[in-house]
Amino acid sequence: MAIVKFTANLKRFYPDLKPTQVQGETVSDVLEEIEKMHKGIKDYIVDESGVLRKHVNIFIDNELIKDRKRLTDPTGDNDEIYIMQALSGG
Amino acid sequence: MTVKNNLLLGTRKGLVVYRKNGQNKWTYDRPHFLGIPVTIATIDVNTGTWWALLDHGHWGCKVHRSSDGQTWEEIEAPKYPEGDEVKDGVPAVTKLLWAFSSAGADKSGEILIGTEPGGLFRSKDNGDSFELVRSLWDHPSRKEGWFGGGRDHPAIHSINVDPRDSDHVYVGISCAAVFETKDGGVNWEPRSKGLKADFLPDPSSEIGQDPHLVVMSQTNPDVMWQQNHCGIFKTSNGGELWEDVG
Secondary structure: EEEEEOOOOHOOOOOOOOOOOEEEEHHHHHHHHHHHHHOHHHHHHOOOOOOOOOOEEEEEEEEEOOOOOOOEOOOOOOOEEEEEOOOOOO | OHHEEEEEEEOOOEEEEEEEOOOOEEEEEEEEEEOOEEEEEEOOOOOOOOOEEEEOOOEEEEEEEOOOOOOOOOEEOOOOOOOOEEEEEOOOOOOOEEEEEOOOOOOOOOEEEEEOOOOOEEOOOOOOOOOOHHHOOOOHHHHHHHOOOOOOOOOEEEEEOOOOOOOEEEEEEEEEEEHHHOOOOOOOOOOOOOOOOOOOOOOOOOEEEEEOOOEEEEEEOOEEEEOOEEEEEEOOOOOOOOOEOO
């Protein structure tokens, strides 16, 4: 199982968020599992077409995912998946 | 608690509420959604429901409603059906929730939300679900004739429901036109006669106008006003003709 860690900013909307172990073969699978635990959170991360929101990034360990449109990057046991927000502005 | 005793200010940093006290003075109440841009904040006079439409930036657009103005419930925001496109090859996704209206005094619990990229959504169950108003979205002028102005894509920023007849509705779309329906949204017609858009090859073009906020007189709904890049315009006949008034 992979472990998913979330940017602290998401805890404002989902106070119970914490690092969570999830089963899934791809990032998309992982998000579906997270959605079952925290209804509506997927809409914060991807838009209605399933594309990763512009200023949100997902890393698998130290690597930024490559497929932002369909989230097909594979995930494996012991992977650490980070859901991050990009900082912008001055 | 009546609607008239509340003043809701949607700001880039949250929703600020003032309430009228017993001495008829406005007093600061409290902020909501601190730090989050609030594009629309209003109270539906039909149901008493408070509405706040948010633009999180990072996290997308969200819809919140409240029955008491104190505690809020996030509900699923309007979503474009899979496969719908702004232009060929550009999937339609909700970029901004920019207009809100009750659908009329005789349609309690029915609401309308205008969005970028140009879709109008209707809910008949006070926000539990939304449906794209297909007739406007499929208007033959949309894909080729509507375009973004200050925003990347066309956007509905004004919804005016005729208080005499809730099937009679106007929406203002930048950049497209003011569109009118007289049959509850089955058919839509642009109402641009008299307007000018100096930025277009044909300034009097029916489509491609950039109405900004469109306001309807509540005592004489045939009268509306709009401001755009090229002036301030008034119609006294329900959009049949706009006159430049400044």
